């Protein structure tokens with residue numbers, strides 16, 4: 001599974017699943033462009049720690065993925081810094097929970113921009129270089145919500161279904177090349193994005209945090225256990241490897257059985 005010498009961009013990699021994926025790719029020898037928001041000192045600690053631990057080149061770009069021109073600039077900045085993009089992991093994402101009629105239009109626009117439109121812009125910007133070299137791996141982090149729906153998550157579910165769609169189109173348009181595009185569809189993974197939802201359940205139902213966790217899992221995830229950022233990272237490593245050359249346009253679940261029901 002060695003990815004020695006490969007160049008990877010992982011969007012939203014200052015936290016959670018993105019950080020797990022960046023770490024797993026670096027562990028296999030890939031150099032990494034990190035991206036995301038957060039405390040500058042904490043990000044620098046992650047960046048230098050990853051580089052030192054795995055002996056790879058790691059840079060950070062603060063592009064705001066809600067803005068199309070910033071997304072495209074992230075790809076050109078990576079090409080300028082590292083020479084090319086071999087692996088593009090579209091991971092950055094946000095959540096907002098409300099019934100449709102109360103869903104703020106501004107939150108709809110933000111979720112669509114970051115969770116869906118950014119995938120289009122980064123893919124469009126990375127493909128010419130990948131095609132010129134006849135190699136690429138595009139890995140889109142969709143969700144169980146790319147395959148099935150839940151109430152009160154209209155923007156997220158629509159965006160993630162869209163990510164599954166763009167994954168298939170990208171795979172078809174690159175089918176005769178050495179570029180592959182696939183989606184990973186996680187169920188519940190215990191990250192800050194999900195912790196916020198657990199805290200909201202605890203507050204709303206007047207229950208403890210462990211009870212709220214259990215409630216969240218029981219509703220959707222038959223294994224009653226979270227998937228981890230490390231596990232998602234290892235799946236991304238596999239999809240980036242030569243062994244996955246003929247996996248194209250697939251949506252691979254890692255969801256404790258969520259979508260098996």
Ligand code: NAD
Pocket residue numbers: 011012013014015016017018035036037038063064065066091092093094114115141142143144185186187188189190191192193194
């Ligand atoms: P997280 O909140 O821990 O991390 C999100 C990352 O995206 C952070 O690095 C954040 O800084 C970055 N980000 C947010 N807005 C950004 C912007 N405008 N520009 C650049 N970066 C931005 O969330 P997570 O749970 O690790 O989620 C990562 C991805 O996995 C998302 O696409 C999410 O939808 C998906 N996902 C998560 C779960 C889960 O259970 N946690 C399940 C399925 C899918």
